[in-house]
Amino acid sequence: MPIADSEFILNKDGSIYHLNLQPDHISDTIITVGDPERVPLVSQHFDSIETVMQKREFVTHVGYYKGKRLTVISTGMGTDNIDILLNELDALVNIDFVTREPRPLEERIALRIVRVGTSGALQADIPVGSHLVTEHAVGLDSLMQFYPLVETGLEVEVASGVQQALGLSYRPYCVRGNDLLREQLGAGMVVGNTLTCPGFYGPQGRVLRLDLRIPDLIQQFQNFRYQSAEGEFRLTNFEMETAGYYALGRMLGHEVVSLNAIVANRATGEFATNSEDVVNDLIQNTLDRI
Ligand code: R1P
Ligand code: URA
Incomplete structure (x- = not known):
């Protein structure tokens, strides 16, 4: 059955x-960034650019990049945008745009998606x-209220x-990411x-003029521990997209990894004076390894 026009929506140009x-348009390996201005910071390293879209x-x-076809896409902020990004990227490779039907299982393509984003550290030693x-990514956002994500014990x-x-x-x-890609x-x-938060201020314990419902939110994040057979689990950092990537990546069958440039530390109160350099180094590292 073709997917209805209202669900699988195509523009006039297809x-x-x-x-x-x-x-x-897209390659199987995709670098994603939050900030649209970070896209040219990645593609400036390319040997040639064949498509520019916005x-x-x-x-x-x-x-x-060094002979390998790469795509870099900006997503904006938040897991609501990651819902759009991953569903539409998946559609580009796993739905037939002519018949409007999902491709059979044996024809499915697994994309390799690398998030290159900024993040705040929760622990003083980072x-x-x-x-x-x-x-592991832990999502405080509501995206998985709407999908039947299967989680391990x-x-x-x-x-x-x-x-x-x-x-x-x-x-x-909570979703553990792809071990091979992480390595x-x-x-x-x-x-x-x-920890993926549904906001930058209150949900990350920042107080400007509004009080928090949980006044010691940061301490709660910092002090959280879980003992498992693999050792002690603690939350190390937060941002606004990673859990959405890991959950939808698992459900759609794509390999996803989140790389974080630590620009703030909420235990020490610091913000990196050289945050652009930290991000640029992460971009270069990513391109070298991809
Ligand atoms: C907040 O400033 C934004 O920065 C982080 C957060 O996840 C959020 O999107 O990531 P990016 O630098 O990739 O946007
Ligand atoms: N991005 C976030 O979401 N939080 C931070 O503290 C820094 C970057």
Whole structure:
């Protein structure tokens, strides 16, 4: 059965609704960034650029880096945008744009998606300027209220522990990322567990003029521990997208890894004076390993 026009939405030129891309535009390996201005910081290293596209916050450059075809796309902020990004990227490779039907299982393509983003550290021993690769992501956002994500026993226990510690009325979700991709792209980086928050201020415990419902939120995040057979689990850093990537990546069958440039440390109160350098170094590291 063809998917209805209202669900699988194509623009007049045959491109997918928000990303504005057609299937032959993208490569199997994709670097994603939050900030649209970070896209040229990645593609400036390409040998050549074949496609430049933009719609809303989704800026795409496709080109070649040392002979390898790469796509870099900006996503804007938040897991609501990651819902759009991953569903539309998946559609570009796994839905037939002519018949409007999902491709059969044996024809499905697994994309390799690398998030290169900024993040705040929660623990004093993770300095600003470091690079962190996410092992587990814990989502405080509501995206997984709407998908039947299958979590392992450990993931459920960690997520339930976070719910209990914060006294939340809903259970967060927890997803371990792709081990191989983490080892390849994150070699030499701090390995951490990333908390994905549905906001930058209150949900990350920042107080400007508004008080918080949980006044010691940062301390709760910092002090959270879970003992498992693999050792002690702690939350190392937070940002606003990683859990959405890991959960949708698992469900759609794509390999995803989140790399974080640590620009703030909430234990020491520091913000990196050289945050651009920290991000640029992460971009170069990523391109060298991809
Ligand atoms: C907040 O400043 C933004 O920075 C982080 C957060 O996840 C959020 O999107 O990532 P990016 O630098 O990739 O946007
Ligand atoms: N991005 C975030 O979401 N939080 C930080 O503290 C820094 C970058």
